[in-house]
Structure formats: C-alpha cells, structure tokens
Amino acid sequence: MNSTEVDAYLRRLGIEQWSADRAGATAGALRELQVRHLRAVPFENLSVHLGEEIVLEEKHLLDKVVGARRGGFCYELNGAFGMLLAALGFEVTLLAARVYAEEGRLGIPYDHLALRVGTVDAGEWLADVGFGAHSHHPLAFGERGEQEDPGGTFRIVEAGPDRAGVRGGHDVAQAADLDVVVNGRPQYRLDVRPRVLGDFVAGAWWHSTSPASHFTQSLVCSRVTRDGGRITLSGRTFKVTDADGRREERELTTDEEVLAVYRDRFGIELDAVPTVRNSGANG
Secondary structure (H helix, E strand, O other): OOHHHHHHHHHHOOOOOOOOOOOOOOHHHHHHHHHHHHHHOOEEOHHHHHOOOOOOOHHHHHHHHHHOOOOEOHHHHHHHHHHHHHHOOOEEEEEEEEEEOHHHOEOOOOOEEEEEEEOOOOOEEEEOOOOOOOOOOOEEOOOOOOEEEOOEEEEEEEOOOOOOOOOOOOOHHHHOOEEEEEOOEEEEEEEEEEEOHHHHHHHHHHHHHOOOOHHHHOOOEEEEOOOOOEEEEEOOEEEEEOOOOOEEEEEOOOHHHHHHHHHHHHOOOOOOOOOOOOOOOOO
16 A cells, blocks of 8 residues: 555545554554544445455455445455555454354354454554454454453453364464454454465355355445444344444335435445345345
8 A cells, every 4th residue: 555545544534644643553553543444434245235346456445445435344344454554554464264153153264354463562453343243442362361342341262172173273382273252152263374365265255155145145234333332224224223232223115215324324325225136045
C-alpha cells in the first residue's frame, strides 16, 4: 500500500489524519484501529448473492473495502486490515483457523483468517475484524486467562485433540493449535503457522459456492455501533442489539426499506435488493 491508499483507508475508518500520538505501532493504536474498523466496515456476504467474485488480491480488496465502501467476510476484511496494519508499521502474521460448528465439529481447513499482530510496546495480539460477532478489542495472544471484552469473556487456550484424536501443530512443543473461547464455548481453532493471503483462496471459493456453506444459505450485513451494540440486516429482518444485550427487530416489507437500511445504516449503495442464490439449501 502506498501513502495515498493508506490515507484513504484511514478516512474510511473516520480518521482524517494519523497524528503523531497515533503514529507508532502501539497496542493503543491497534485497539483504536480495530474498534473503528468494526464500526465503519460491515461484515457482509452480499457479494456471494450478487454474483461478485471474491478476489483475494491487494488491489481488489482495497477497491472494494475502501473505494466502493463495502464490507466483506473474513478473508476480505482481515486481509485488507492486515495490509493496513503492515503499512502502518505493525508486524502482521496471517493465521488460518477452523470454526467450531454444532457438537464441537470443526469446519474446513482455511475456514477463517485471523491476524497475529506485533506491537512495539506490548507484545503480540490476536486481531480479528472479520468474524461477525467477536471481540471488539484485540486479545493478548500469549495470555491464557480470561480476557474481558464488550463482546464477551474470551480465553485463548492450547487446543486438545480433535474428534479424530489428533492434536494440531506440526511441532506440538513449539506450535500447538490454539482454541479461541468466548463465554465458555470454543469459537475457532487457530493454526499458529504463518500463512499468505493466497493460501485462503480455496476456503473463500468453498464458502462462496458450496451449498453446505452458511454464507450461501443466507444474507447477512452487520456492524458494531458506537455504543458497543450491533446492528444486523439478515435478509429482510433488521435487528438492533444494545450493548447490554437487549434486542429489537422488525421486518422490512418493501424493497425501498431494505435499500434504505443498507444505505443509511451500513453505507452500502445497492441498485436492487440482493436475494439468496442458494435457495434450495435455504429451504
């Protein structure tokens, strides 16, 4: 990323100038960037249903997230965020994860992309702006106790054997897999070996095409609000969740209402209401 692209990305996050007190690659700066990203850039899978190809390349991600002011899912959001962080001087490592499903089942390899971020003042952090409902703030990567966050109580723990009885990591003594747990439930399993963005192409293809992927079965657009709550548009159901967990929802009855919510609440301009392409899997 060049300086013009960095400045445009920062403006996308509501930062007009990366001032001297923010300039260092510090834990405080990372925290601010992650919170601003979660508030400004929605987690959404609209491309899957609009027939738009998911391309994991720097220019395409910047054109979508910054130029078109869209969101995306994990590969796009954490891919783009990682590029911004690296351009600002953070040490960024891409990590692959497998998401826990029902009954403790793990998803496909390269199911999720997360970021291991090194700062100049406070070690390493797990940063994630691409999971939907997750931690609002970076999690201390080496901490094994509870970490309180507006998104819940998180822990990063060494993973046990999977359902086949296998422990992850090419060298368990040095690189055992880690489970990210929220409110006592495992959320995803991290492989701590470094990856590159191109490694996730197969996972992005599967999630955007497979009838078994939840991304092909439903529409979602969601972001964190300034008060720490969340707004979500799932198809035609608009949900507002307060920071204390209280939820209100209403059905949008007209296309005009749906398009207005995309525009006014998520900053996404659409010509037509997207519909689920994989209608058979959706029932």
